[in-house]
Amino acid sequence: MKKSQPIGIFDSGIGGTSIFKEIHTLLPSEDIIYLADSFNAPYGIKSKEKIIALSKKNTELLLQESCKIIVVACNTATTNAIDFLRNNYDVPIIGIEPAIKPAALKTKQKAIGILATKGTLSSELFNKTSGLFAKDVEVIEVIGSGLVEAIEAGEENTPSTKKLLEELLQPMLAKSIDYLVLGCSHYPYLIPILQELLPKNVVIIDSGEAVARQTKFILNSLGLLNEEQKKASISFYTNKSPEILKHFVPDHPVHYLDF
Structure with a gap:
């Protein structure tokens, strides 16, 4: 080599x-x-x-x-x-893989959100990592259905993508998360919209x-x-x-x- x-x-x-x-x-x-x-x-x-x-x-x-x-x-x-x-x-x-560890260690609300694909959230490795670092924290997992397709179509900053994100974030907002972990390498392109939609205290983490x-x-x-x-x-x-x-x-x- x-x-x-x-x-x-x-x-x-x-x-x-x-x-x-x-x-x-x-x-x-x-x-x-x-x-x-x-x-x-x-x-x-x-x-x-x-x-x-x-x-x-x-x-x-x-x-x-x-x-x-x-x-x-x-x-x-x-x-x-x-x-x-x-x-x-x-x-x-x-x-x-999703940066669960820093979010779980730093959360003050003891509630973090994970936005990821079905394939990631259902995997053995994800569940092992989550179980290891987030035992005392409520983890709100949301499958980002439709987000990869939107970004792959170059529609990462359109009204329809914003509306979809609003819907996906609801379960996390209901639990007052203070950290959002992006569990897909496509999702950092959504950070500008996420910052609009999330309360100012929510920290967004990608890997x-x-x-x-x-x-x-x-x-x-x-x-x-x-x-x-x-x-x-x-x-x-x-x-x-x-x-x-x-x-x-x-x-x-x-x-x-x-x-």
Whole structure:
């Protein structure tokens, strides 16, 4: 493995670009290859077996491009497929899961909200983490039905998406949560609307920055950090609409790839 090899990132679509931005900001010299599997989005309504199969396909594509580390920038893929990937591929694999721990430790109301996909909320890993850190806290779990589809259509800031969010937040507002954990890498693109709809005291937590720090830590510990001062090569690939992905990463080229 060489320091000059790229970081590979995959997601069920454009959501993982929120993770990409954190990684690229922290590690500006690292080459990155990003796969947006938008054709198969959302992963959150699929069976565990299907999620594993899609994650396997994405990982193998990135390994064909000699990626030195794989970042699974999808909560649903992490919570359902990370063990399979780590057991079957000899490359470091970073996952992303809802940041329940900081929310559960910091809440004063003893009530936190988790907005996530069905695939994440029903996963064994999510329930294990929740049980470990949120035993004395009321956790209001809400499936973000329709949100990934709206964002994948480039409608992250429309009246219809705002109305949908208003409805989804009701059970959390009824319990006076003071922390909202975003359990899907698509959801950070909803933060502007969420800030409008939530009381000012509610803290919104997503996992992007933590994933970037973990990626740097693992690369550093393996002696794989690219310390060369250069402009990074960034490649985005999607199997659906390049125009929509481009909307989220306007400064980078986006290519269509049939995968």
